[in-house]
Amino acid sequence: MRYAHGNFEAFVRPLKPEGVEKKAAWIVGGGLGGMAAAAFLIRDAGMAPSMITILEASDENGGALDGAGNAQTGWLIRGGREMEEQFQCLWDLYRSIPSLEMPDGTVLDEFYYLNRLDPSSSPLRAMCGQGQPVPDRHSLTLTGKARREIIALILADEDKLAGKTISDVLSGDFMASNFWLFWRSMFAFETWHSAVEMKRYLARFVHQILGLKDLRTLKFTKYNQQESLSLPLATWLAGQGVVFRHGVRVTNVVVDTLSGKKVATHIDWLENGVVAGVDLTPEELVFVTNGSMVALLQNSACGRDESFDVLFFTGRPA
Ligand SMILES: Cc1cc2nc3c(=O)[nH]c(=O)nc-3n(C[C@H](O)[C@H](O)[C@H](O)COP(=O)(O)OP(=O)(O)OC[C@H]3O[C@@H](n4cnc5c(N)ncnc54)[C@H](O)[C@@H]3O)c2cc1C
Incomplete structure (x- = not known):
């Protein structure tokens, strides 16, 4: 414990x-x-x-x-x-x-x-361009705007999110980030998935965020x-x-x-x-x-x- x-x-x-x-x-x-x-x-x-x-x-x-x-x-x-x-x-x-x-x-x-x-860890978590490491792969590459959107989603009341998708509440800035690439490939999210589900996952797995880059928090x-x-x-x-x-x-x-x-x-x-x-x-x-x-x-x-x-x-x- x-x-x-x-x-x-x-x-x-x-x-x-x-x-x-x-x-x-x-x-x-x-x-x-x-x-x-x-x-x-x-x-x-x-x-x-x-x-x-x-x-x-x-x-x-x-x-x-x-x-x-x-x-x-x-x-x-x-x-x-x-x-x-x-x-x-x-x-x-x-x-x-x-x-x-x-x-x-x-x-x-x-x-x-x-x-x-x-322990689990992945030195090369994601690749692009036929085997090249993803640029800035040690960073979540979140802009100030994307960070504010994530915080707003975490704090939003669920009834205000009813019927909304992830792309309704998180903009192109967020979608271009390594955070989204790592997150969606870890938790199988698509842009058209429910915003409520995304909010709940952010709350449930907040302690996993530091491990997104190399999967070291998984077992x-x-x-x-x-x-x-x-x-x-x-x-x-x-x-x-x-x-x-x-x-x-x-x-x-x-x-x-x-x-x-x-x-x-x-x-x-x-x-x-x-x-x-x-x-x-x-x-x-x-x-x-x-x-x-x-x-x-x-x-x-x-x-x-x-x-x-x-x-x-x-x-x-x-
Ligand atoms: C591909 C995949 C990836 C997953 N990844 C994760 C993960 O990363 N982390 C995580 O925490 N969870 C993950 N899960 C979810 C997790 O595996 C399940 O939530 C969990 O195993 C479900 O257990 P269960 O006993 O509730 O249901 P099940 O494992 O579905 O068991 C239900 C059982 O009931 C039997 N059954 C169904 N209908 C009847 C009937 N009418 N009469 C008698 N028997 C019946 C079935 O044969 C089955 O054996 C994943 C699941 C899948 C499929």
Whole structure:
């Protein structure tokens, strides 16, 4: 917690909720969100792991963190996440998950020491003109006007930005800067993206600005994120007794709102094409963590699919 704020509450162990020993949980989606939900239910809510079932439509855990392959043929992964110190929830989770490689260490220990020993940095962050370094690449090249526009955007009320794009609020001066080149290539922004989104990213990632020039504030896992993040978490959960059910695509969660509360009463699913489901009692909780950015894979984590929008190859191509 060296660089974090608010550890007063972070270090307190939660009180066990009343009646948790009678509770069960159904988690829809076996991505990082679903597995994190299971881990927090065990660690922080004191739920018995065997009472937790993860329903996952694909054959794999990890969702968007998918990756598959081997050292001989290379790995195929859909994307790599730029990671950083301020992932409060993620590091809180992984401080409790045993590393698969570091004896007596957690995944957080493994990640921390890896990045201390081998920090990220890019001596040539961007090129132009067929391999030439970008001019003034050690500077953000922001004019006074561009600086004032950024500050105005950070301070603007969101309702005043409704319906506006980035190019509506930041002028050509800003667009010509290295700041914009580095920023947009780090966070995948286009000029026609939402001004509100840009404002929120500026607030969320303000501490990354000094690292824009060489990416030194980013951190990376040792392997692809399926092997470095999903696998240890899934291994720990399964070892605790959490039930993983793959090939189960949830088609509906029936929710009763008559009592003024939202109460899930039934889950419908297709298990390998067969219609099935479960009636729920009031003691059963449902968490839907089915993601939003990545379409379901058809075959396996390494299967080629029309839905792949970004493909990164590492290692030797097959
Ligand atoms: C290319 C790419 C780059 C990214 N870069 C970054 C980054 O730099 N930094 C960062 O912080 N984040 C990044 N992200 C975002 C991050 O990876 C996701 O926010 C996170 O992995 C989402 O986890 P999740 O569990 O919520 O959803 P998902 O990983 O999408 O998992 C959802 C799971 O639910 C399953 N599912 C869906 N529907 C059903 C159903 N009906 N029944 C049963 N199961 C179902 C899916 O098969 C999947 O396994 C990136 C994502 C992508 C794709």
